[in-house]
Amino acid sequence: MRLRAALLLAAAMVLAAPAAAQAFTVFGAASLSAAFPQINNSPRYNFAGSNQLRLQMERGASADLFASASPAEPQALFREGKCSRPVTFATNVLVLVTPRNNPAGLRSVYGLRGGNHRLAVGTAGVPIGAYTRQLLRRMQLSSVLTSNTVSLEPNVNSIIAKVGLGSADAGFAYFSDWRTAAARLHRINLPRWAQPPVRYQMCVVRRPGADAANANRFMRQVLSSRGRSILKRFGFGITPRG
Amino acid sequence: MDRAQFLRLGVAGAAAAAGAGVLAGPAAAALPVPKPQGDDVGFLSFGAVAELTSLAWYRRALRVRGFSAGERRRLTAAATAKRAHLQRINAALGADALLPGDFAANFPASSLASRGRAIAVGREVEDLLVGVYLNGAAFARDAATRLLIGRLLAYDAQQLSWLRGLTGGLAGAGLPSPATLEQAGARLDALVTTPSFTNS
Numbered sequence: 361m362r363l364r365a366a367l368l369l370a371a372a373m374v375l376a377a378p379a380a381a382q383a384f385t386v387f388g389a390a391s392l393s394a395a396f397p398q399i400n401n402s403p404r405y406n407f408a409g410s411n412q413l414r415l416q417m418e419r420g421a422s423a424d425l426f427a428s429a430s431p432a433e434p435q436a437l438f439r440e441g442k443c444s445r446p447v448t449f450a451t452n453v454l455v456l457v458t459p460r461n462n463p464a465g466l467r468s469v470y471g472l473r474g475g476n477h478r479l480a481v482g483t484a485g486v487p488i489g490a491y492t493r494q495l496l497r498r499m500q501l502s503s504v505l506t507s508n509t510v511s512l513e514p515n516v517n518s519i520i521a522k523v524g525l526g527s528a529d530a531g532f533a534y535f536s537d538w539r540t541a542a543a544r545l546h547r548i549n550l551p552r553w554a555q556p557p558v559r560y561q562m563c564v565v566r567r568p569g570a571d572a573a574n575a576n577r578f579m580r581q582v583l584s585s586r587g588r589s590i591l592k593r594f595g596f597g598i599t600p601r602g
Numbered sequence: 603m604d605r606a607q608f609l610r611l612g613v614a615g616a617a618a619a620a621g622a623g624v625l626a627g628p629a630a631a632a633l634p635v636p637k638p639q640g641d642d643v644g645f646l647s648f649g650a651v652a653e654l655t656s657l658a659w660y661r662r663a664l665r666v667r668g669f670s671a672g673e674r675r676r677l678t679a680a681a682t683a684k685r686a687h688l689q690r691i692n693a694a695l696g697a698d699a700l701l702p703g704d705f706a707a708n709f710p711a712s713s714l715a716s717r718g719r720a721i722a723v724g725r726e727v728e729d730l731l732v733g734v735y736l737n738g739a740a741f742a743r744d745a746a747t748r749l750l751i752g753r754l755l756a757y758d759a760q761q762l763s764w765l766r767g768l769t770g771g772l773a774g775a776g777l778p779s780p781a782t783l784e785q786a787g788a789r790l791d792a793l794v795t796t797p798s799f800t801n802s
Contacts, residue, residue, distance in 0.1 A: 451798045455709040470784055494698065500644035500783055535799075551787045553794055558702045597799030 539595030637648030668717030
């Protein structure tokens, strides 16, 4: 009898082991990489461009929660039945960043019309790249993407790194990214009227073995007063509760 | 009726028909569907934010003391027209359309403290719209977008003229100069806010 119980216990431990060993995983937009660990430092994080993260999840990557810099990716996963209904938890605006000493002497985004600057821009598929193109279309400045030497970056952290190192004269990033790297970067505000609606959404991933309990707990932490306060401190806009 | 009278009547009739078209405005006539190309989106995006601001102004102006009953009727009619303008522009913008809550008008309280001050703000917004639409009517690439902007321009120029007249200015003092988005955008930014983002 005792032996049977011991065997059952051992079997249960073996079966449970993979689940316990696999930490709860959050796939987050690169722009959240500074703020999210301050809200909760226990998950395993994978920060990258939201479009890349969606692709990884569609290919079976084991995420438990997905937080995107644009509604497009979580809404698509929701339509495919791969995640819960997305919830908006933060907003942002775009800014133009230059190295702190602004060697190109840019004073306004319109200064890019002259061309011959090195510009770091997100690829068209990543939210920061899509938002940048939308803003430039609104301002009738799409031509700056051809009149300047443009490096296409896979996510906003790459843009910040490139500009911070002086490998680019300027780059389009989120206000929150500038806030995090303000010691290295100079900020040029972009016209308010031309700002695209930057909305962050998150959802609980639906897949066999997903840790929905922890994902829901994490979501509540982000939406809590403390979570919102941390997001705000890192430069994000906060949507009204509701 | 002699030939001169007939011609005068014909001219008056044509003017009335054209005027009715303008007054009935974008809401009534079936226009070809705009398919903005290239920089056309800029004219329409600016128009959307400025029309939203203008709509807010007409609604707020109704709460300002000093407007006559007739003027209030005109303010109400203009607010209705502005809402229609916004819907038409948003339809043309498609995926680039404004979302609810993207922008809100931000008028300093003192700017609506009196009829005169309020009218000055209303004129400013109409002036921006007319300035940008003048460029749009001339340079939009898509013919249907040009036509839409032309119709919006006709209405807003009329409103600008009316507002000028309210403060004793010459109602028919001509159109403002065409304005680039850079010039007009800087002025519009002083009158709008992005309510979903208040961190900066």
